[in-house]
Amino acid sequence: MELFRKEDKMSSLIGANYNLLPVINRFGIRLGFKEKSINEVCTENKIHTDFFLAIVNTYTDESYFPEAELLSFSPLLIIEYLKNTHRYYIEYVLPKIERLLNKVIESCTEDCSSLKMINSFYQKYKAELLIHLKLEDEKVFPYIINLYKEKTLNSDGSSIEVLENEHTNVEVKLSDLKNLIIRHLSPNYEDNTMNEFLTALFQFENDLNDHARIEDHILIVQVMEFEKELGK
Numbered sequence: 709m710e711l712f713r714k715e716d717k718m719s720s721l722i723g724a725n726y727n728l729l730p731v732i733n734r735f736g737i738r739l740g741f742k743e744k745s746i747n748e749v750c751t752e753n754k755i756h757t758d759f760f761l762a763i764v765n766t767y768t769d770e771s772y773f774p775e776a777e778l779l780s781f782s783p784l785l786i787i788e789y790l791k792n793t794h795r796y797y798i799e800y801v802l803p804k805i806e807r808l809l810n811k812v813i814e815s816c817t818e819d820c821s822s823l824k825m826i827n828s829f830y831q832k833y834k835a836e837l838l839i840h841l842k843l844e845d846e847k848v849f850p851y852i853i854n855l856y857k858e859k860t861l862n863s864d865g866s867s868i869e870v871l872e873n874e875h876t877n878v879e880v881k882l883s884d885l886k887n888l889i890i891r892h893l894s895p896n897y898e899d900n901t902m903n904e905f906l907t908a909l910f911q912f913e914n915d916l917n918d919h920a921r922i923e924d925h926i927l928i929v930q931v932m933e934f935e936k937e938l939g940k
């Protein structure tokens with residue numbers, strides 16, 4: 709897929725990839741673009757256009773990851789975006805997935821034991837993910853914001869390496885959940901509801917992987933470099 713450029717119409721961006729709808733919302737951009745270009749909409753909304761483009765292009769094309777470019781943006785800008793994404797997961801995606809899962813369970817007529825197993829697997833996954841997001845919102849991000857504000861290392865010896873948890877666990881669990889459903893679940897449910905549930909899991913997995921990529925390859929790298937500079 710071709711990458712988006714400043715002068716492209718904002719409406720064409722959504723036409724080319726509707727998965728970007730929640731991504732643009734995280735920037736505070738809403739529909740009704742008329743003939744405006746990406747640059748015009750960003751300027752109107754006081755959004756850093758290059759940062760916006762780096763993010764939407766990262767979401768659109770998996771092979772495109774403007775590491776060098778993203779590394780040049782302020783960590784505070786990246787954190788704001790990541791925090792909005794967390795809010796989107798907590799307030800919208802997880803409740804939606806849970807609603808769909810409950811609908812699937814309600815549609816089960818006999819021997820629902822494997823669905824119950826899926827449900828408990830999902831609940832454990834959700835609890836773990838929420839702990840991860842909370843840790844970032846309450847410890848990791850404030851640590852970084854403070855580091856850039858004070859420009860000194862913490863005297864208690866904390867560092868980004870100690871604070872930030874690995875993403876492997878939450879990524880693997882979500883993929884296990886999908887595989888469990890696709891490969892092993894007895895088909896005692898209503899098909900359309902199950903498909904909706906599974907589609908929501910696939911979409912969430914994509915979004916989450918991109919999110920983790922920005923954290924691991926951009927934000928954490930930036931902060932580690934900054935800590936090194938401060939430690940000299």
Ligand SMILES: [Fe+2]
Nearest residue numbers: 790844919923
């Ligand atoms: Fe995160």
Ligand SMILES: [Fe+2]
Nearest residue numbers: 844875920923
């Ligand atoms: Fe994370």
